[in-house]
Amino acid sequence: MIATIAARELRSLFLSPLAWSILAVTLFIFAYLFLSQLEAYVNLQPRLAALNGAPGVADIVVAPLFADAAVVLLLITPLVTMRVLSEERRNRTLSLLFSAPVSMTEIVVGKYLGVVCFFLILLGLLALMPLSLLAGTELDLGKLAAGMLGLMLVIAAFAAIGVYMSSLTEQPTVAAVMTFGLLLLLWIIDWAGNSRMEDSSTLAYLSMLRHYEPLLKGLFSSADVAYYLLVIALFTGLSIRRLDATRLQP
Amino acid sequence: MSNTALVHVEHLTRYYSLTCAVNDVSFDLARGDVLGFLGPNGAGKSSTMQMISGNLAPSAGQICIAGVDLLDQPKRAKQSIGYLPEQPPVYRELTVDEYLHYCARLNRIPRSRIGAAVAAAKDRCGLGDVGRRLIGNLSKGYQQRAGIAQAIIHNPAVVILDEPTVGLDPIQIREIRALICELGNEHGIILSTHILPEVQATCNRVQIIHHGKLVFADSTRGMEQRMNPTSLLAVFKHAPDMDSLRQIAGVDIAERLTDGRIRVHYSDTDPAAALVEQSVSHRWGLHELTPERRTLEQIFIELTCSETPVSEDAA
Numbered sequence: 001m002i003a004t005i006a007a008r009e010l011r012s013l014f015l016s017p018l019a020w021s022i023l024a025v026t027l028f029i030f031a032y033l034f035l036s037q038l039e040a041y042v043n044l045q046p047r048l049a050a051l052n053g054a055p056g057v058a059d060i061v062v063a064p065l066f067a068d069a070a071v072v073l074l075l076i077t078p079l080v081t082m083r084v085l086s087e088e089r090r091n092r093t094l095s096l097l098f099s100a101p102v103s104m105t106e107i108v109v110g111k112y113l114g115v116v117c118f119f120l121i122l123l124g125l126l127a128l129m130p131l132s133l134l135a136g137t138e139l140d141l142g143k144l145a146a147g148m149l150g151l152m153l154v155i156a157a158f159a160a161i162g163v164y165m166s167s168l169t170e171q172p173t174v175a176a177v178m179t180f181g182l183l184l185l186l187w188i189i190d191w192a193g194n195s196r197m198e199d200s201s202t203l204a205y206l207s208m209l210r211h212y213e214p215l216l217k218g219l220f221s222s223a224d225v226a227y228y229l230l231v232i233a234l235f236t237g238l239s240i241r242r243l244d245a246t247r248l249q250p
Numbered sequence: 251m252s253n254t255a256l257v258h259v260e261h262l263t264r265y266y267s268l269t270c271a272v273n274d275v276s277f278d279l280a281r282g283d284v285l286g287f288l289g290p291n292g293a294g295k296s297s298t299m300q301m302i303s304g305n306l307a308p309s310a311g312q313i314c315i316a317g318v319d320l321l322d323q324p325k326r327a328k329q330s331i332g333y334l335p336e337q338p339p340v341y342r343e344l345t346v347d348e349y350l351h352y353c354a355r356l357n358r359i360p361r362s363r364i365g366a367a368v369a370a371a372k373d374r375c376g377l378g379d380v381g382r383r384l385i386g387n388l389s390k391g392y393q394q395r396a397g398i399a400q401a402i403i404h405n406p407a408v409v410i411l412d413e414p415t416v417g418l419d420p421i422q423i424r425e426i427r428a429l430i431c432e433l434g435n436e437h438g439i440i441l442s443t444h445i446l447p448e449v450q451a452t453c454n455r456v457q458i459i460h461h462g463k464l465v466f467a468d469s470t471r472g473m474e475q476r477m478n479p480t481s482l483l484a485v486f487k488h489a490p491d492m493d494s495l496r497q498i499a500g501v502d503i504a505e506r507l508t509d510g511r512i513r514v515h516y517s518d519t520d521p522a523a524a525l526v527e528q529s530v531s532h533r534w535g536l537h538e539l540t541p542e543r544r545t546l547e548q549i550f551i552e553l554t555c556s557e558t559p560v561s562e563d564a565a
Contacts, residue, residue: 004355008341015343096339096400099303100356101328247307249266 001100002110009114019118026076027125033068034129037061056139058147062130063216069126070154070212073119074183077155080118081162081173082176083245084111090170098247108239109208112163119155123148124135125249143218150215154208159176160235167242183208255280255314256330256408256438257302262311264297264462271297272308281410284434286453286470286509287442290554294462295442296412302440303333303410316407322343329358332406336413338397342386346377349385351402357404370398372431390417398426402433404429415448418509427452444561448544450474456546460554481542482514482522489537494532498524512543513519 005092013019013183023250042062048054088094097107127148132141165179190207202209211224257279264272268389272294279285289295300306301315313320314560326397341349359367372378375395378382381386387395394417401409414430433439437486441453449456450468456473458466490514495504500519506512514521522539529536 001356001358004352008352011348012343091339091342092335092337093337093339093341095303095305095333096353097330098305099328099333100353101325101358102356103325136425218318243273247305249306 001106002113005107005110006100006112006114006117009111009186010117013080013114013118014058020021021025022076022080023122023125026072026122029072030065030069030126030129034065037064038133050132056089056140057137058130058143058218061133062139062144064146064161065130066151066216067212070151070209071187073122073151073158074187075153075180077158077162077183078165078176078179081159081166082172083166084115085166085168085239086172089246090172094246104240104244106244107161108236108243110166112159112236114157116156119159120152123151123155126151140195140218146215146218149220149225150212153215153225154212155234157208157228157231160232160239161186162241164235164239167198167239185212255315255373256283257310257440258314259298259302259357260312262301262313263309264301264306265296265309270462272301272459274532275311275459275462275464277457279438279440279468281407281436281438282434283455284430284439284441284453285455285457286449287440287457287459288440288444288446288449289459290444293459293554294442294458297462298459299333299410299440302408303331303335305333306329306336328405330407332401332409334397334401334409334411334414336416338393339400340377340385340393340396343384343392344496345382345384346372346388346392346399347381349396350376350399353400355402357406359404367403367405371403374400374402376425380426391419391422392426394418395422395426398429402437406437408438408440410474412442413444414441415443415445423448428445436563446550450546458550458553464547473549481516482525483540483542484512484514484525484536485510485536485538487537489535490528490532490534494528495525497527511538530561 038061041057044060084224085094087098110185127144130139130144161182162175162179165182166175168178170177186208188207189208190204190210203226204223214224251463255278259278261276262272262278263270266418267522273296275294277285287299288294291536301308302315302320304320304327309323313327314329319332320327326393341352347368352356352366354367360538363533370380375398377392377395379400379458385393388396398411403413411430415426418426427448428462432437434452434454440545441449443449456466456468456470457464489506489510492504492506492512495501495512495514498521498523500516501514502517503513505517506513514525520541522541526536526539529535
C-alpha cells in the first residue's frame with residue numbers, strides 16, 4: 001500500500017513540468033560546479049604530484065561538489081515537497097485516502113518515500129558526474145560512497161521536514177516558505193556558536209552541516225547517521241500526527 | 251452478516267469548537283436500503299457522512315460498518331465503505347483509467363482482479379469513452395461520474411454519496427439515479443441531497459436532519475402516506491374525544507397533535523361537511539378547518555423552518 005501511494009506521488013511529480021524543470025536546472029548547476037572544481041584540480045595537479053599523500057580527486061572535486069549540492073538541494077527541496085500534502089488538502093482529494101482502508105502512517109510514509117525516490121533519481125544523476133572520472137583517473141570510491149550516503153541522508157531529512165510543513169497548511173507556497181526557513185535555520189544554526197566560543201555545543205549539534213562534513217571527508221560516524229535518522233523519524237511522526245488531527249479538527 | 255445492519259450509528263455527536271453540528275444522531279441501514287439524507291445547508295448532512303466514512307472523528311457516539319467498529323478497527327471497517335464527498339476527490343493530472351487503477355489498489359483489490367474491477371466501474375458509470383482522457387479536461391459531470399466510479403470500484407457493502415447529482419445535466423441525473431437504484435439492490439446506500447424529488451425517485455427511506463438533529467425518519471412509502479391521502483386540520487373550542495370523530499363517515503384516523511389541533515385522515519370521501527354538521531350538533535365549537543395536502547417539501551419546510559432553536563442550547 002505504501003508502494004502504491006509512493007508510486008502515484010512520483011508519477012504525479014513527473015506528470016507536471018515541475019519535476020522535469022527541477023531536474024534540468026539542478027543538473028545544469030551541478031554540472032557547472034563539477035566542471036569548475038575539475039578545472040581547479042587540473043590547475044593544482046602539477047603541485048600536488050610533488051607532494052606525498054596529497055589530497056586526491058575525491059577530496060578536491062567530489063567533496064566540494066557534494067557540499068555545494070547540499071546547499072542547492074536546500075533551495076530546491078521546498079519546491080518539491082510543498083504540494084505533497086497541502087495540495088491534497090486543497091483539492092479535497094485527501095478524503096479518497098481517508099475513506100480507503102489505509103492508515104495515516106501508510107499515507108505519510110508513502111508520500112514521503114515518493115518524494116525521496118525523486119531525490120534519489122536526482123542524486124543518481126549527480127553521482128554519474130564523479131563516476132565519469134573513473135574513465136581517466138583513480139577515484140577513492142570509499143570517500144565517494146560516504147559522500148553519497150551523507151547527501152542521501154541530508155536530502156532525506158530535508159524531505160521529511162518538507163512533508164511535515166506541507167501537512168500543516170493548505171497553501172503550497174506557505175509550506176515552501178516554512179520549509180525553506182527551517183532548513184536554512186538548521187543549516188546555519190551553529191554560526192551563533194562560532195562567534196561566542198563558549199557553550200555552543202548544543203547548537204552545533206543541531207546543525208545539519210556539522211553532521212554532513214565528516215561524511216564528506218569519508219568519516220563515517222554512526223552518531224551522524226543517527227542524527228539524520230532521528231530527524232527523519234521525528235518529522236515523519238509529526239506529519240502522521242498532524243494528518244490524524246485533520247480528522248479531529250477543532 | 252445478513253442479520254447485522256450494514257451501518258449502525260449510535261448517538262453520533264460532533265462539535266466544531268462550541269457549535270454542535272451533529273447532535274445525538276442514531277440510525278441503522280440494512281442491505282437493500284437507499285437512505286435519503288435531507289436537510290437545509292449547514293444542517294449536518296455532510297458532517298454525518300464524513301464521520302460515517304471515517305473522514306471526521308466524532309466527538310461522541312459509535313459507528314459500526316458491517317458489524318465492525320469504525321473507530322476501533324478503521325482499516326477493516328473502511329474496506330466496506332465507498333465514499334463520494336461533495337467535491338469528487340479526483341487527481342486532475344491523471345487519466346480516468348490511471349485514477350481508477352490507483353483507487354483499486356488503494357482499496358486492496360488483488361492485482362489480478364483490478365482490470366475487471368476498473369472495467370466494471372467504468373461501465374456502470376458510463377465512463378467507457380473517456381478512459382484515456384485526463385480528468386482535469388473532463389466536464390464536471392464526468393468528473394462526478396469518476397468520483398462515483400471510485401466509490402463503487404471495490405464493490406463495498408456501503409456506498410455513501412454526498413450530493414451525487416450536483417452539477418449534472420438532466421439526462422446524467424436520470425442515469426445516476428438509475429445507477430443508484432441499481433446499486434441499491436445489493437448495497438446499502440446513504441445519499442445526501444437537497445433536491446427533494448430525487449429522494450422520492452431513488453430512496454426507500456428518508457431522514458431529515460436539522461440543526462444537527464434527526465427530525466424525521468420514515469420509509470418513502472410511509473412518507474407518501476403522509477402526503478397523498480389528504481387530511482383535515484381542525485381546531486375546536488371543546489375538543490371531542492377521538493372516538494366520536496372516528497364515527498364520522500369517511501374518517502380513517504383522527505389524531506390529536508401536540509399543539510391542540512386535531513388531524514383527521516380520510517381516504518375516499520371528504521368528511522369536512524359531516525364534521526361541521528357534527529360539530530354544530532354536539533357543540534364542539536369548531537373554529538378552524540383546513541384541508542391539508544402535504545408534500546415532501548411541506549414536510550421538509552415544516553420540520554426545518556420551525557422557530558425552536560435546537561443548536562443554541564448545545565453551546
